[in-house]
Amino acid sequence: MHKRKAELNDQFRQALFSLSSSLTAGKSVESGWAETIRDLKTLYSNPNTYIIVEFERMNRKIQNGETIESALIEFGGRAGSEDIDNFVDVFVTCKRSGGNLIDVIRRTANMIGEKIEIQQEISVVIAQKKFESNILTVAPLAVIGLLSFSSPDYMAPLYSGMAGPTVMTVCLLLLLGCFWIVKKIMDIKV
Numbered sequence: 001m002h003k004r005k006a007e008l009n010d011q012f013r014q015a016l017f018s019l020s021s022s023l024t025a026g027k028s029v030e031s032g033w034a035e036t037i038r039d040l041k042t043l044y045s046n047p048n049t050y051i052i053v054e055f056e057r058m059n060r061k062i063q064n065g066e067t068i069e070s071a072l073i074e075f076g077g078r079a080g081s082e083d084i085d086n087f088v089d090v091f092v093t094c095k096r097s098g099g100n101l102i103d104v105i106r107r108t109a110n111m112i113g114e115k116i117e118i119q120q121e122i123s124v125v126i127a128q129k130k131f132e133s134n135i136l137t138v139a140p141l142a143v144i145g146l147l148s149f150s151s152p153d154y155m156a157p158l159y160s161g162m163a164g165p166t167v168m169t170v171c172l173l174l175l176l177g178c179f180w181i182v183k184k185i186m187d188i189k190v
Contacts, residue, residue: 004050005081010116011051012084015040016109023102029068029095033059054078069095083112126188133182140175 018039022032037055044052058071069092076088087108094104148155158164 005079006116006119008050008054008079009081009083009112011040011044011049012079012081012087013109013112013116014043015051015055016087016105016112018043020102020105020109023105029101030062033062033068083108083115087112122188126186130186133179133186137175137179137182140171 015036018036019032021039022035023029027035033055037052037059040049040052040055041047046052054075058068058075061071061074062068072088072091076085079085090104090108091101093099094101144155158168
């Protein structure tokens with residue numbers, strides 16, 4: 001679901017750039033919509049790409065006499081994306097009040113692009129930190145395994161008597177607790 005939203009946001013950004021170009025060339029919003037579909041089909045070879053399917057659905061509604069605003073509002077509800085919902089709100093307001101649609105569309109596309117770039121940078125940093133935390137979780141176990149293998153007489157006190165197993169159990173529990181805390185910290189929704 002999260003991957004689908006991310007793909008849809010990226011595809012929507014491309015669609016907005018195309019729509020902005022069509023409107024800049026002097027086309028109406030409705031004919032710019034149809035032109036955007038042709039551009040998207042050129043850009044994405046799969047005809048079942050999310051954005052192509054959605055734009056074709058909206059275009060059919062527009063051709064059947066619905067307003068572009070109502071088609072966009074319905075699309076925003078299906079998409080479930082905050083960026084798309086915000087664009088729909090601004091687009092509907094601009095269309096009704098006579099605002100500069102070209103500028104709004106271009107700015108929205110740029111903002112979505114910047115947001116996607118920031119999300120990707122955050123995802124990379126989080127992936128690096130998750131890898132580091134996994135290494136730090138496994139490192140103590142590797143050291144204990146190495147010491148047990150290379151010098152079993154050195155590790156013997158930790159496995160005999162009452163104090164050794166107690167210390168090892170407490171350490172294992174602390175290690176598992178740290179692993180759980182790190183996983184909770186790294187569970188960041190971007």
